């Protein structure tokens with residue numbers, strides 16, 4: 001997969017900017033707050049239909065405009081594709097592919113695949129469980145576009161069940177056990193789909209991340225990644241067995257849930273545990289060691305997407321490369337070679353290994369304008 005061009009109109013601080021990508025590596029250099037991350041965010045949106053920074057389209061549309069647009073031309077193994085996302089400050093976004101409107105998000109996903117590595121990813125180690133869940137969801141949406149619908153269905157059921165629990169707690173409705181058990185069943189059905197997929201993804205990512213982690217850290221540390229739902233199930237369990245375990249746990253928590261007025265069991269509460277030498281990664285080691293771990297996770301993500309999709313995804317490195325020492329920069333360089341199209345942002349070129357600069361095209365960005 002190769003991103004040939006990107007055209008941003010009224011997107012963030014870009015009024016009208018066309019960018020052509022003519023080399024395997026593109027380095028975008030500029031001072032703070034000029035639009036470097038904004039450009040990577042646009043590419044990431046094409047791959048996931050999610051921003052890694054905000055959840056409202058209103059924030060993505062340029063201040064003062066009502067319509068923002070991201071247009072991209074990509075070369076895929078089979079044929080080139082033109083993609084358009086139209087973002088509106090006051091209404092829903094719309095999507096188009098090769099000039100034809102695409103009503104369902106899942107039909108748009110999968111055209112562009114990307115792995116983003118930004119300073120926000122250090123939250124994978126240090127941040128809340130939600131950061132790690134979101135990470136898995138972002139990978140799954142790309143590997144299996146239907147996942148985006150499964151996620152929506154689950155969130156809708158969760159919202160409605162939470163609203164019911166809340167009004168039970170507040171005494172707003174007479175408690176109807178039958179009504180609640182209908183929601184329990186739906187939560188278990190939709191939630192099981194997410195939990196099983198996330199758990200399988202972790203199983204596939206783990207050996208690859210362990211391999212990279214050993215290579216980068218010199219082989220002495222043992223990384224372990226485990227997906228930990230709020231109820232136990234075995235990999236060999238059938239869907240029905242997992243749903244039963246889910247429901248049994250909901251029943252066990254029934255009184256506490258009604259007291260707290262919220263759902264306590266389900267993928268929205270699951271955890272992904274990262275440990276190094278059996279110590280939680282957030283308590284383990286220096287910032288540099290934690291950065292090594294995140295790099296290993298990102299390389300695992302890249303390798304797995306490439307293995308499943310059959311083409312390397314784009315790699316988006318948002319201001320993180322200069323923070324890696326030369327050894328780790330070179331590990332990364334060797335891993336991606338010229339196979340993986342990479343877009344890199346930085347405030348200065350000084351700390352880059354010369355090998356990065358050799359095969360790169362370099363753009364400068366200033367106040368939402370790109371200069372070659």
Ligand SMILES: Nc1ncnc2c1ncn2[C@@H]1O[C@H](COP(=O)(O)OP(=O)(O)OP(=O)(O)O)[C@@H](O)[C@H]1O
Pocket residue numbers: 011012013014030031032033034035036037038039058059060061062063319345347
């Ligand atoms: N919706 C918007 N409309 C107009 N400008 C915006 C919008 N959203 C963000 N900006 C502007 O974009 C700039 C931030 O750009 P960006 O986040 O890409 O920074 P950057 O170049 O990556 O810098 P840093 O190194 O600080 O992250 C700020 O000047 C901000 O005011």
